[in-house]
Amino acid sequence: MATEQTAITRATFDEVILPVYAPAEFIPVKGKGSRVWDQQGNEYVDFAGGIAVTALGHCHPALVEALKTQGETLWHTSNVFTNEPALRLGRKIIEATFADRVLFMNSGTEANETAFKLARHYAITRHSPYKTKIIAFHNAFHGRSLFTVSVGGQPKYSDGFGPKPADIIHVPFNDLSAVKAVMDDHTCAVVVEPVQGEGGVTAATPAFLQGLRELCDQHQALLVFDEVQSGMGRTGKLFTYMHYGVTPDILTSAKALGGGFPVSAVLATQDVASAFHVGSHGSTYGGNPLACAVAGAAFDIINTPEVLDGVNAKREQFVRHLRAIDEQYDLFSDIRGMGLLIGAELKPAYKGRARDFLYAAASEGLMVLNAGPDVMRFAPSLVVESADIDEGMARFAKAVARVTG
Ligand SMILES: *Cc1c(COP(=O)(O)O)cnc(C)c1O
Numbered sequence: 001m002a003t004e005q006t007a008i009t010r011a012t013f014d015e016v017i018l019p020v021y022a023p024a025e026f027i028p029v030k031g032k033g034s035r036v037w038d039q040q041g042n043e044y045v046d047f048a049g050g051i052a053v054t055a056l057g058h059c060h061p062a063l064v065e066a067l068k069t070q071g072e073t074l075w076h077t078s079n080v081f082t083n084e085p086a087l088r089l090g091r092k093i094i095e096a097t098f099a100d101r102v103l104f105m106n107s108g109t110e111a112n113e114t115a116f117k118l119a120r121h122y123a124i125t126r127h128s129p130y131k132t133k134i135i136a137f138h139n140a141f142h143g144r145s146l147f148t149v150s151v152g153g154q155p156k157y158s159d160g161f162g163p164k165p166a167d168i169i170h171v172p173f174n175d176l177s178a179v180k181a182v183m184d185d186h187t188c189a190v191v192v193e194p195v196q197g198e199g200g201v202t203a204a205t206p207a208f209l210q211g212l213r214e215l216c217d218q219h220q221a222l223l224v225f226d227e228v229q230s231g232m233g234r235t236g237k238l239f240t241y242m243h244y245g246v247t248p249d250i251l252t253s254a255k256a257l258g259g260g261f262p263v264s265a266v267l268a269t270q271d272v273a274s275a276f277h278v279g280s281h282g283s284t285y286g287g288n289p290l291a292c293a294v295a296g297a298a299f300d301i302i303n304t305p306e307v308l309d310g311v312n313a314k315r316e317q318f319v320r321h322l323r324a325i326d327e328q329y330d331l332f333s334d335i336r337g338m339g340l341l342i343g344a345e346l347k348p349a350y351k352g353r354a355r356d357f358l359y360a361a362a363s364e365g366l367m368v369l370n371a372g373p374d375v376m377r378f379a380p381s382l383v384v385e386s387a388d389i390d391e392g393m394a395r396f397a398k399a400v401a402r403v404t405g
Pocket of ligand 1: 106107108109110112141142143144193197198226227228229230254255
């Protein structure tokens with residue numbers, strides 16, 4: 001067959017991939033820092049960061065070096081044998097956070113699946129077989145396996161797949177009295193994103209997270225923070241819980257953790273971790289040497305004052321530009337989020353049109369994200385250059401002129 005000779009185009013996507021995505025018309029083929037090039041050689045400024053993943057930009061030399069070196073050394077051992085990169089990375093994470101133990105997985109979904117199973121198992125084995133209720137929030141996003149999508153708070157993602165895992169309750173985000181109303185001794189965990197990402201870039205209030213901690217303590221429930229999107233420097237601290245002074249019992253990390261190489265982690269206290277025993281849970285690839293070597297290199301760069309302290313200055317530069325665009329086009333009802341997870345909610349006149357702005361941005365040479373139909377989302381590299389911010393925002397202003405004009 002001539003398959004090898006046939007050109008790869010956007011049309012190929014519809015011929016070979018299950019129809020679950022609607023990717024942009026162009027196909028990126030190369031990236032460097034915060035710039036990306038497509039098949040035709042068009043250049044883009046990247047404010048999407050692969051959905052908050054490429055936290056050190058594309059092809060960061062230290063990550064490339066770690067990948068090459070490990071790639072010539074040892075790729076895979078499975079969990080029957082441990083490996084040095086995983087143990088090194090685990091030690092770094094424990095030294096820098098509340099956690100006493102870590103388990104590596106391959107995606108945000110898997111980390112959350114692990115976290116929810118751990119929370120249930122802890123409650124069932126330590127307290128009661130009936131302590132299984134999980135409290136989660138409207139608009140939350142925790143992944144796409146049947147358990148994680150059911151804990152997520154968007155029924156449009158979880159409906160249509162038959163019976164869902166039971167005993168999961170959703171209440172409004174940032175509404176402590178709504179949590180109080182459903183919290184009881186049968187609750188095993190409260191699961192929350194400190195900053196809701198997919199749900200619209202909404203930060204938790206300090207009183208809300210503090211209140212959740214107190215309620216969990218009163219009812220011997222575990223507090224689980226999903227920091228898959230908000231973690232690893234995204235908001236200017238290593239993890240967002242550090243801004244709030246509220247410590248979870250379990251925390252999940254993924255996205256930026258590997259800087260673009262798939263890897264995730266579940267962080268837990270010693271007490272919680274000890275509910276699991278040999279055989280309780282596992283993964284063939286989780287914690288493989290390649291992923292952990294790259295993540296280790298990313299961790300060493302992200303967890304420094306230079307990178308973490310730079311996040312807020314860069315945020316200010318973004319927000320200045322967004323305000324200027326808003327002044328000219330009367331576009332946003334709110335500019336929010338934390339650090340370099342920035343949301344700009346569209347005014348009623350442009351409600352539902354976030355994707356139009358995204359497509360217009362692409363044709364001006366800019367990659368951005370939306371978070372639902374009404375919110376533009378910016379999740380650039382944490383080390384995005386000041387000149388790239390200016391250039392990308394100039395392109396965004398042109399895209400806005402196009403859509404509103
Ligand atoms: C992206 C995301 C997930 C799912 O991660 P995958 O790697 O896509 O499985 C879970 N939780 C949050 C908060 C996310 O942003």
